[in-house]
Amino acid sequence: MQCDHFDAGRCRSCTLMGVPYAQQLADKERRVADVLAPVAPDLLWVDPARSPASHYRNKAKLVVGGTAGHPTLGILDHRGRGIDLRDCGLYEPGLAATFGPLHDLVARLGLEPYDVPARRGELKYLLVTHSPGGEQLVRFVLRSQRHLAAIRAALPTLLHALPSVRVVTANLHPEHKAVLEGDTEIALTPQTSLPMTVGDVTLQLGPRSFFQTNTTVAAALYRQALDWVDAAAPTVVWDLYCGVGGFALHAAAPGRTVVGVETSSDAVAAARRALAEGPDAGHVEFVVGDATTTTVEPAPDLVVVNPPRRGIGPDLAAWLDASPARHVIYSSCNVATLARDLAAMPSLRALTGRVFDMFPQTPHTEVMVLLERTATPS
The missing domain is CATH 3.40.50.150 (Vaccinia Virus protein VP39)
Structure with missing residues (x-):
């Protein structure tokens, strides 16, 4: 690779x-x-x-960096600046296909990426899981509920751009900690679990699964x-x-x-x-x-x-x-x-x-x- x-x-x-x-x-x-x-x-x-x-990962843990209107999805460098890795070759193609529409939505809504060194901002991560059936679970990890209404209102746009998305949630992670998620999960779609068929068994993945x-x-x-x-x-x-x-x-x-x-x-x-x-x-x-x-x-x-x-x-x-x-x-x-x-x-x-x-x-x-x-x- x-x-x-x-x-x-x-x-x-x-x-x-x-x-x-x-x-x-x-x-x-x-x-x-x-x-x-x-x-x-x-x-x-x-x-x-x-x-x-390559192209084997079924889940992405994307740190949101950059600025409101011009976000990056990937990792942070040693100074806390965003590095965009949407073209990383590890992700399954169906998973990678979600990154562009998700990036566009975050940019259009003006969601402020969380600035780790300054401890300021709202959107920390996008967590996306892709199933063998070609469906996705998307989680917005937010510092507060400040942008929750805007994300709810934009759901039809997201689901039109990505009709394969089955589950969308918001996770509230208010603290400045080196952990991925907080304790509160808010479902934004009626469906709350993603079917994952492996062999003859279909598992059900919730947001924290x-x-x-x-x-x-x-x-x-x-x-x-x-x-x-x-x-x-x-x-x-x-x-x-x-x-x-x-x-x-x-x-x-x-x-x-x-x-x-x-x-x-x-x-x-x-x-x-x-x-x-x-x-x-x-x-x-x-x-x-x-x-x-x-x-x-x-x-x-x-x-x-x-x-x-x-x-x-x-x-x-x-x-x-x-x-x-x-x-x-x-x-x-x-x-x-x-x-x-x-x-x-x-x-x-x-x-x-x-x-x-x-x-x-x-x-x-x-x-x-x-x-x-x-x-x-x-």
Whole structure:
């Protein structure tokens, strides 16, 4: 992949830019294997799940810079000035097609970009998610409600220019903090969730819902997990950190009980909506709770964990190590915390692993490991 912004030094986010994709992937596999070797010396590696080297991102987190009437959509430089990255080669074509009309709307409304050094302005970010069905969810991250009425009034114009947009919201983020969003979300369209069809499952993404950035590789991740689940033939599956239910809904099958646990009530509501709108898939339920402490009935034969970068931590690792679960599937975006957690579960042996290249052009990667119990819990 070639990028003029990288070559000119305007954006260095893609630290592997210029490295051939095959080499990027081989280096990632080698690093992951080296980190896990001390705690999983017999791990059998499946061929990695490859990604397109470019045009793979299904979501954009666009910092709004520039001035009212002349905004930039992209990132900020070290002085807080906007760098326009609407032509970035990482975005799916259908996602990139939304940037021009959104830019024109922001300019026409005169929405004042938030000036980070001066701590002044209104519009902080535009967050856009693109579905496999060619639809979008658009979020305006604002400092206050000052321009909310203007955005509402301009919605018909936006939806005429972008008829594929299904969900529009405003997020209020009044504080000067290095976080992406605030606590208040205001729906501006009747529809509040974006259908995301992955394989045979249609998930429902709300404005705050997490979904993998790379739809192609996310589909491979879910397929691999389902293959491992089906081979293990569990009666009861727990999906901890279930989010909007991706692993749980893929694992659902007649005669199998699946329980998803997630701390976000919005995500659980989205998972329940996807369950209600999907085909009958056996007994599936979603529970709001802390994945590290919440226990439900019945006890699991197999547990899927998909934690944030910090990993599952010592308490959940100890519980899993002593649990009745015969298998654990651990999906991780941080191989260092994965290695730490595997070391804390000596009764479970890592059998098989696979790298999923969610983020070409960067060193980040996802890895999933299948664990099998080798010792009976005391």
